[in-house]
Amino acid sequence: xxxxxxxHHITAVAGDPQKNLxxxxxxxxxxLVKKTVNFDDPSVYHLYYGDExxxxxxxxxxxxxxxxxxxxxxxGHAIAISFSIPTRSASFWTDYLDDQGISYIEPFSRFGKEVxxxxxxxxxxxxxxxxxxxxxxxxxxGGPIPGDHAIRGIHGITLAEDNFQATGELLTDSLGFRxxxxxxxxxxxxxxxxxxSTVEIIDNAELDGRPGKGTVHHxxxxxxxxxxxxxxxxxxxxxxxxxxxxxxxxYFRSIYFHEPGGVLFEVATDVPGFTTDETVDTLGKSLKxxxxxxxxxxxxxxxxxxxxMEHG
Numbered sequence: 164x165x166x167x168x169x170x171h172h173i174t175a176v177a178g179d180p181q182k183n184l185x186x187x188x189x190x191x192x193x194x195l196v197k198k199t200v201n202f203d204d205p206s207v208y209h210l211y212y213g214d215e216x217x218x219x220x221x222x223x224x225x226x227x228x229x230x231x232x233x234x235x236x237x238x239g240h241a242i243a244i245s246f247s248i249p250t251r252s253a254s255f256w257t258d259y260l261d262d263q264g265i266s267y268i269e270p271f272s273r274f275g276k277e278v279x280x281x282x283x284x285x286x287x288x289x290x291x292x293x294x295x296x297x298x299x300x301x302x303x304x305g306g307p308i309p310g311d312h313a314i315r316g317i318h319g320i321t322l323a324e325d326n327f328q329a330t331g332e333l334l335t336d337s338l339g340f341r342x343x344x345x346x347x348x349x350x351x352x353x354x355x356x357x358x359x360s361t362v363e364i365i366d367n368a369e370l371d372g373r374p375g376k377g378t379v380h381h382x383x384x385x386x387x388x389x390x391x392x393x394x395x396x397x398x399x400x401x402x403x404x405x406x407x408x409x410x411x412x413x414y415f416r417s418i419y420f421h422e423p424g425g426v427l428f429e430v431a432t433d434v435p436g437f438t439t440d441e442t443v444d445t446l447g448k449s450l451k452x453x454x455x456x457x458x459x460x461x462x463x464x465x466x467x468x469x470x471x472m473e474h475g
Contacts, residue, residue: 168338168339168340168384168385169355169357170320170356170358170359170362170382170383170384171219171359171383171384171430171431172211172222172224172383173223173224173244173317173379173382173383174225174379174381174382175224175225175244175377175378175379176228176231176234176285176375176378177210177227177283177285178228178284178285178376179227179229180208180210180225180229180470183285184471184472186283186284187210187212187223187283189306189307189473190265190307191246191308192306192307192308192313192314193213193306193314194212194214194215194217194306194446195211195446195447195472196211196213196214196216196446197217197414197447198211198448198449199451199452200456202412202453205466206466206467207226207227207228208227208467208470210224211223211414212225213316214316215303215305215443216437216443217436220317220385221316221317221358226380228376231375231376232375232376233375233377234372234374234375234377235286235370235372235373236288236372237371237374237378238323238325238424238425239324239325239425239426240323240374240379240425241322241323241379242288242321242322243288243289243321244287244288244321245361246290246316246317246318247294247317247318248291248294248313248315249293249294250294250295251293251298252293252312253270253277253291256291256312260281266282268281273349274343274344274351274363276292276293276294277292277293278290278291279291283377286376287378290318294318296357296360300315302315316357317358318359318361319362320361320363321349321362321364322362322365322424322426323364323365324364324366324368325367326367326424327366329422329423329424330422330426331350331364333402333423334362335352336402337395337399338384339354339355339384340353340354340362348365348367349365350366359385379426381419382428383428383429383430384431385430385431388432388433389416389432389434391432392409392416392418392432395418396430399420404420404421405420406418406419407420413439413440414435414437414439415432415435417430418430447472450463450467
């Protein structure tokens with residue numbers, strides 16, 4: 164099966180929601196495109212960041228559970244999230260991070276691209292990757308970062324595995340990726356999408372961590388529509404994966420399964436998207452709830468901490 168795909172979104176676990184918002188919208192300059200709740204635990208926000216419209220391949224989301232223990236990278240986890248920035252923007256970002264007082268790993272080269280490492284307030288490892296794909300895309304300028312240098316979208320995800328082979332076969336046989344290159348203990352897989360197009364696997368990873376805040380919860384891959392999602396699900400079930408039934412996430416429909424190394428994978432539809440209940444201009448401005456939670460709005464809002472928006 165050849166699936167024209169890439170990463171739809173990545174979801175991680177945070178601590179304090181205000182610190183999360185201040186960092187991703189106020190420092191990194193991503194747009195808060197949707198403020199809703201965890202549909203399985205409505206006492207917790209679900210915050211979505213992305214480009215101006217929340218295009219598939221640009222979206223990073225968070226469940227901010229303030230009470231959770233601090234997490235650490237582990238084998239069988241996704242351990243780093245990378246963003247695409249224009250190739251001319253690396254020096255802008257190092258100067259900017261210096262001005263903001265944020266520590267970072269000096270630019271280095273991996274798979275022929277310049278990479279800057281940084282951690283968010285909860286210790287989640289992030290990377291800014293200078294990528295020529297970003298040169299051809301206009302950046303959102305509604306936040307603190309000039310559009311010329313703004314993050315364009317997700318570059319990819321790094322998985323830490325005991326053995327890369329079974330996960331690599333899943334990526335190439337069922338999710339539309341192909342193996343591109345190997346560098347030391349890393350194997351690079353790439354899809355033909357514009358953003359969210361890379362998965363790197365660290366083979367024989369020597370990590371001993373635990374889940375908690377500052378870790379990735381799951382990685383979602385793209386399906387164009389419901390029909391393609393059904394085909395992908397059928398393919399996965401035929402290969403022996405235990406795949407959930409379709410779940411309605413309001414802005415996309417989802418199926419979930421664990422890849423061979425243990426990482427929770429999702430396949431999410433591109434449709435209907437984030438403008439189904441807000442206009443582009445008003446994305447992320449108010450708390451949005453699905454119809455079946457609307458009758459509990461007063462109780463839900465009373466339980467959630469208020470968030471102060473400086474950029475939008």
